[in-house]
Amino acid sequence: MLYVQKYGGSSVGNIDRIQNVARRVAKTLADGNQAVVVVSAMGDTTDELIELIHKITQKPPDREYDVLLSTGEVVSSALLATALGELGHKAVSMTGAQIGIRTDGVYTKAKIVEISAERIRKELDAGNAVTVAGFQGINEHGDITTLGRGGSDTTAVALAAALHADVCEIYTDVDGIYTADPRVVPAARKLPAIVYDEMLEMATAGARVMQSRSIEFGAKFGVRIHVRSSFNEGEGTMIQGSVEGLLDGTGMEKVLIRGVAHDTEEAKITVEDVPDQPGVAAEIFGALSDRRINVDVIVQSATVKDKNDISFTVGRADLSRALEIVETAVKKLGGGAIRSDDTIGKVSIVGVAMAQHPGVAATMFRTLSSNGINIQMISTSEIRISVIINRDKVPEATRALHKAFGLDAPSAS
Amino acid sequence: MLYVQKYGGSSVGNIDRIQNVARRVAKTLADGNQAVVVVSAMGDTTDELIELIHKITQKPPDREYDVLLSTGEVVSSALLATALGELGHKAVSMTGAQIGIRTDGVYTKAKIVEISAERIRKELDAGNAVTVAGFQGINEHGDITTLGRGGSDTTAVALAAALHADVCEIYTDVDGIYTADPRVVPAARKLPAIVYDEMLEMATAGARVMQSRSIEFGAKFGVRIHVRSSFNEGEGTMIQGSVEGLLDGTGMEKVLIRGVAHDTEEAKITVEDVPDQPGVAAEIFGALSDRRINVDVIVQSATVKDKNDISFTVGRADLSRALEIVETAVKKLGGGAIRSDDTIGKVSIVGVAMAQHPGVAATMFRTLSSNGINIQMISTSEIRISVIINRDKVPEATRALHKAFGLDAPSAS
Numbered sequence: 001m002l003y004v005q006k007y008g009g010s011s012v013g014n015i016d017r018i019q020n021v022a023r024r025v026a027k028t029l030a031d032g033n034q035a036v037v038v039v040s041a042m043g044d045t046t047d048e049l050i051e052l053i054h055k056i057t058q059k060p061p062d063r064e065y066d067v068l069l070s071t072g073e074v075v076s077s078a079l080l081a082t083a084l085g086e087l088g089h090k091a092v093s094m095t096g097a098q099i100g101i102r103t104d105g106v107y108t109k110a111k112i113v114e115i116s117a118e119r120i121r122k123e124l125d126a127g128n129a130v131t132v133a134g135f136q137g138i139n140e141h142g143d144i145t146t147l148g149r150g151g152s153d154t155t156a157v158a159l160a161a162a163l164h165a166d167v168c169e170i171y172t173d174v175d176g177i178y179t180a181d182p183r184v185v186p187a188a189r190k191l192p193a194i195v196y197d198e199m200l201e202m203a204t205a206g207a208r209v210m211q212s213r214s215i216e217f218g219a220k221f222g223v224r225i226h227v228r229s230s231f232n233e234g235e236g237t238m239i240q241g242s243v244e245g246l247l248d249g250t251g252m253e254k255v256l257i258r259g260v261a262h263d264t265e266e267a268k269i270t271v272e273d274v275p276d277q278p279g280v281a282a283e284i285f286g287a288l289s290d291r292r293i294n295v296d297v298i299v300q301s302a303t304v305k306d307k308n309d310i311s312f313t314v315g316r317a318d319l320s321r322a323l324e325i326v327e328t329a330v331k332k333l334g335g336g337a338i339r340s341d342d343t344i345g346k347v348s349i350v351g352v353a354m355a356q357h358p359g360v361a362a363t364m365f366r367t368l369s370s371n372g373i374n375i376q377m378i379s380t381s382e383i384r385i386s387v388i389i390n391r392d393k394v395p396e397a398t399r400a401l402h403k404a405f406g407l408d409a410p411s412a413s
Numbered sequence: 414m415l416y417v418q419k420y421g422g423s424s425v426g427n428i429d430r431i432q433n434v435a436r437r438v439a440k441t442l443a444d445g446n447q448a449v450v451v452v453s454a455m456g457d458t459t460d461e462l463i464e465l466i467h468k469i470t471q472k473p474p475d476r477e478y479d480v481l482l483s484t485g486e487v488v489s490s491a492l493l494a495t496a497l498g499e500l501g502h503k504a505v506s507m508t509g510a511q512i513g514i515r516t517d518g519v520y521t522k523a524k525i526v527e528i529s530a531e532r533i534r535k536e537l538d539a540g541n542a543v544t545v546a547g548f549q550g551i552n553e554h555g556d557i558t559t560l561g562r563g564g565s566d567t568t569a570v571a572l573a574a575a576l577h578a579d580v581c582e583i584y585t586d587v588d589g590i591y592t593a594d595p596r597v598v599p600a601a602r603k604l605p606a607i608v609y610d611e612m613l614e615m616a617t618a619g620a621r622v623m624q625s626r627s628i629e630f631g632a633k634f635g636v637r638i639h640v641r642s643s644f645n646e647g648e649g650t651m652i653q654g655s656v657e658g659l660l661d662g663t664g665m666e667k668v669l670i671r672g673v674a675h676d677t678e679e680a681k682i683t684v685e686d687v688p689d690q691p692g693v694a695a696e697i698f699g700a701l702s703d704r705r706i707n708v709d710v711i712v713q714s715a716t717v718k719d720k721n722d723i724s725f726t727v728g729r730a731d732l733s734r735a736l737e738i739v740e741t742a743v744k745k746l747g748g749g750a751i752r753s754d755d756t757i758g759k760v761s762i763v764g765v766a767m768a769q770h771p772g773v774a775a776t777m778f779r780t781l782s783s784n785g786i787n788i789q790m791i792s793t794s795e796i797r798i799s800v801i802i803n804r805d806k807v808p809e810a811t812r813a814l815h816k817a818f819g820l821d822a823p824s825a826s
Contacts (some may be wrong), residue, residue: 016466049488053495060495063542066508068491071484075462078481082466082473093480097510098555142511142532276528 002124003028004158004165006038006134010173012076012325013043021230022083024082024171025129028348034124038134038156038186039080041072044322062107062324066146069192070096073133074151080131091129093200094120097144097380099130101137101155110153111146112136112217132159134162150211157214168218169226174209176236177202179407180260184395187408191258192235193243198258199385200348205348206263215239255359257351258406262398264345264391266296268376269326273307274338280333284310287329293318297346297379297388307336311377313388315344344376345394348386355382373397414579416441419451419547419569423586424643425489426456435496435582438542442502447537449576450549451569452493454485479507479549479559483509486546486565493544504542510557512543514550514568522561522577525550525568525630530573545572546732563624566629569661570627574634581631582639587622589640589649590615592820598809600821604671605648606656611671611763614797618761619676628652636719658741669773670764670818675811677758677804678826679709680727681789682739686720686749693746697723700742706731710792710801720749724790726801729755757789762814780817786810808812 005025015385023038030036040046051067053060060068077093084091100116123130134152139145147154153170159166177199180188194202196219203212209227218225218239228236274280276336280302287293298312314322323340354360364385368375373396377388389397402408418438425431434450441448451457462481466473473481490506511567513529517771536543552558560567566583573581591610593601607615609632616625622640631652633639641649687693694713703707711725727735736753743751767773777798781788788807790801802810815821 015465018471052428052488053492056432056492056495057499061498064491064495064498064506067494067508068488071487074484075481077464078477079466079469082469082477083478085474086470092556093477095480095557119541144508144511 001162001166002034002036002290003167003169004036004038004156004160004163005169007040007171007230007389008152008173009046011171012080014040015079018042018076018079021171022080022087024230025084026087026089029129032255034129034338036120036124036130036132036159036165037364038078038132038152038159039073039076040134040152041069042076042079045072045075047217063143066107067144069146070133070136070144073135077131077133081129084129084131089129090127091131091299092123093133094123095133096136096155097138097142099132099159101158103137103139103145103147105139105141105145107145110139110145112137112147112158115158117162120163148213150214153210153214154217157217157221157223157225157259161217165223167224167226169228170210171228171230172209173229173231174227175229175232175234177207177209177239178259180398180402181207181262184262184398185260185367185402187399187402189407189409191237193238193240194258195352196239196241197245197351197383199239201348201350201381202259202261205261205350205384205386206265206346207259210239239345253305256353256357257349257407260348260398260401260405260407261348261350262345262394263348263395265314266344266346266388266390267316267318267319268311268313268341268344269319269322270309270311270339270341271326271330272309272339274310274330275335276306276308280308281310283333284326284329285312287325288314288322291321291325293322293325297377297386299377299379313344313346313377343387343391344388345391346386346388347394347397347401348384349405350384352383354385361385364401367400368397371396371400373400415447415449416580416582417449417569417573417576417578418582418584419450419565420453420475420584420643421565421586422453422456422459423445424584425452425493428492431455431489431492432496432749434584435493435500436437437643438493438497439500439502440710442542446789447542448536449533449543449545449572449578450493451545451565451572452486452489452548453565454482455489455716458485458488461662462655476556479520480557482559483546483549486548494542497542497544499745503540504544505536505546506546507536508552510555512545512572514571515545515743516550516558516560517555518552518558520558523550523552523558527561530569531676533572535574561626563627566623566627567630570630570634570636570638574630575638577713580637580638580703582638582641582822583623584641584643586642586644587624587640588642588645588647590622590652591672593811593815594620594675597675598673598779598812598815600648600812600815602621602820602822604650606651606653607671608656608765609652609654610796611765612652614763614794615672615674616759618674618763618797618799619678619759620672620674623652667802669766669770670762670820672763672810673814673818673820674761674763675758676761677807678729679757679759679801680729680732681724681726681757681801682732682735682740683722683724683752683754684743684748685722685752687723687743687746689719694723696746697739697742698725700738701727701735704734704738706735706738710790710799713790726757726759726790756804758804759799759801760807760810760814761797762798762818765796767798774798776817777814781810782815784809786813786815
């Protein structure tokens with residue numbers, strides 16, 4: 001079997017941990033398997049490099065920023081190859097440039113456009129394990145680019161796709177994907193499997209195990225992604241195209257909802273009395289997008305004639321910047337008062353089966369209502385329903401929904 | 414004019430110093446010149462990386478060692494390009510791989526076999542200053558190699574050759590090349606110029622300003638190398654093919670000896686009563702060479718019939734290792750006692766003109782003799798005479814020779 005494995009920054013945080021990772025990889029190799037191992041930079045390395053360049057300027061050129069940051073992963077990959085060698089396994093490290101991870105030209109958050117599997121294949125055929133510096137590639141000019149947050153996950157999934165690997169294992173500091181955050185919901189269960197789309201919605205809804213981009217990549221190329229712990233041997237969660245196979249057997253499982261996600265890192269902005277005319281939303285949200293502020297839930301409601309209220313959520317960290325931008329836009333539009341609320345939270349239920357079961361939304365709203373939780377905003381997708389509520393109520397709402405949709409572990413029910 | 418400049422590890426030891434280097438480069442650019450700037454790793458970075466990999470193994474694989482070490486220079490080059498940007502100069506950093514520094518396959522001390530000037534030319538033509546990660550290249554397989562000690566100097570000189578630069582400036586922590594080490598000889602004078610061959614002999618003889626390899630490279634391609642201080646604006650020493658032009662004018666200068674070099678980092682090994690037969694030297698020195706121990710001065714003398722004494726010097730740091738190797742070899746050869754002396758030093762006089770003046774050696778020996786300094790070994794080249802003496806006598810001998818050959822500064826004579 002060909003494994004692509006990925007170990008994050010905390011898994012390779014120091015030499016001891018790198019040696020642990022090497023032993024783990026060695027176990028994979030000992031069974032006669034081949035391994036390509038993608039690594040992030042050691043622990044705080046990336047932050048230290050950022051601090052260094054910020055001593056020169058708070059706005060470093062993107063190109064040089066990428067060159068600088070890319071070195072962290074190269075260091076990890078060389079050290080891991082060395083540690084594997086010490087365990088008696090032939091291993092070679094590869095930079096993003098060396099294995100031909102071609103990206104577009106957008107520095108600091110480049111997208112992979114092509115991977116040449118040739119060089120890695122050659123090394124694997126020669127009996128080498130291959131350690132790969134994650135998070136980086138080169139653009140058409142041969143300049144170094146980095147892939148942005150979660151970039152090493154994307155490297156791993158993309159390599160798994162290019163190499164037609166049997167599985168892509170993402171080693172992390174959690175056991176896998178849970179039906180809810182176990183810190184909030186003690187009865188949460190680890191999922192043996194989850195569908196790409198569900199995982200994407202869970203990620204968007206606040207489950208921070210993997211970045212959306214790498215899941216999208218996995219979905220596009222049908223890469224089975226095994227999210228598991230780097231600190232124990234237990235099976236994690238398989239992210240794949242379908243979980244039907246895993247649900248058969250008992251015949252009893254009728255999973256409507258795969259999980260409940262929550263997010264307490266958002267804040268709400270409301271603009272009152274904006275003119276009810278075309279281009280208003282474009283003006284406000286265009287201005288925010290230009291400044292790279294992500295907007296999540298949006299609700300527009302007609303209050304009086306020719307006037308609308310628009311409410312939306314942004315990341316809490318972006319709130320003050322967003323307010324400035326919105327104020328400028330609203331001044332231009334001739335809108336009314338702007339209010340913000342930094343005490344909101346979001347709870348979401350996710351499941352591919354919900355599309356066929358119209359009662360899901362009703363169950364969700366009834367559950368919240370019977371727990372005395374007021375819904376401020378609602379947003380839905382084909383396989384997700386999110387509600388914005390008071391942040392203090394988020395844990396209670398998450399637990400109640402988890403129970404209501406039959407997700408509680410048997411021992412806890 | 415096109416300048417290639419090189420700044421060593423202490424010149425880029427922290428962000429302040431990198432910003433200083435940027436200002437210095439900016440001054441070069443401000444006069445309408447083009448600049449390619451080669452940098453070493455920041456201060457102790459390389460040592461820290463070595464420490465890291467030595468936590469895994471004392472004998473890391475050469476390939477991974479090179480990958481690891483190469484990152485230090487990449488960091489410096491990105492930071493310097495950023496600092497130049499802050500000063501309003503367009504600048505891009507380049508790794509050894511990006512500018513196509515092709516080396517042979519020998520890791521940790523690779524030799525440059527080819528440089529493609531194309532990429533740098535393109536960037537220069539686009540109005541960019543180019544910062545280059547020194548000390549590194551790639552071999553024919555695209556694997557990262559490092560150039561060994563003084564590798565960044567070699568990068569700079571090789572780039573100057575490939576780009577037909579007007580001059581290659583080596584910025585260092587000394588003012589230039591002196592007629593002797595000013596710490597030992599207060600009357601030493603800075604040389605405005607020195608011939609490649611002389612510089613090579615001076616380097617071999619103990620002047621540690623530049624590594625021999627980069628000077629050889631300069632000689633081979635006729636690159637004028639300006640060794641100067643990164644801490645002041647004064648002119649340094651030009652290393653070039655001929656200094657005739659500089660000596661004309663007065664008509665009075667009859668420089669026989671360019672400088673006096675000394676080295677207190679050697680130790681002597683003597684093997685007594687080895688058989689006087691072919692292959693003996695090959696056996697001993699072959700064994701040392703296989704273990705990468707450099708042998709400097711060698712003297713063989715017939716003592717009794719069919720038996721020889723062989724004395725030679727090695728680096729002090731290599732003495733105990735060398736003794737082990739020699740013992741094994743001598744056991745095989747059936748030689749006699751092995752003695753070592755860790756209290757020796759070497760003093761050398763260097764000058765291209767000495768070949769035409771047979772009195773030089775006599776003057777040297779007479780000077781030492783009249784100062785009561787005993788000569789243990791002698792070694793000569795076309796343009797150098799070295800003597801091994803008691804280490805305690807090295808400063809006195811250096812000063813006496815400096816004066817005897819008319820090198821003392823006028824104020825001191």
